[in-house]
Amino acid sequence: MLEKLVSFSWAVSAQADADSIAAIFLPSNVGFTVLGVAYCGVHGSTVSAATIDVQDDSSDLAGCVAMDVVVYAGDYAAADNSLNCHAAAGSLIELDLNITGGGNCTGIFTLYGFFDEK
Secondary structure (H helix, E strand, C coil): CCCEEEEEEEEEECCCCCCEEEEEEECCCCCEEEEEEEEEEEECCCCCCEEEEEEEEEEHHHHHCCCECCCCCEEEEECCCCCCCCECCCCEEEEEEEECCCCCEEEEEEEEEEEEEC
């Protein structure tokens, strides 16, 4: 099995609570296992918490839901890979941003994981 550790980063500016703030399409022969998500930036004063959900073809990946990322700038949230955070080959991987308290986030979200051939 071929495995490659990779990261994908997306910059957001004044991003409010939203589905699909970022997305990648996987090739038809390569799956992807999520290791975690990092956030580096700032958020509005009304934001009391924020989480990221990682989705595979618009369905939440078990173990990759409600990962806390915006309590402090520079937060990293690890996926629970005991629940198999794996997206199948040919999938659309999306990040959903969930904000508590209103407001928005400005910064960079980075998705970490590895590709594999299945």
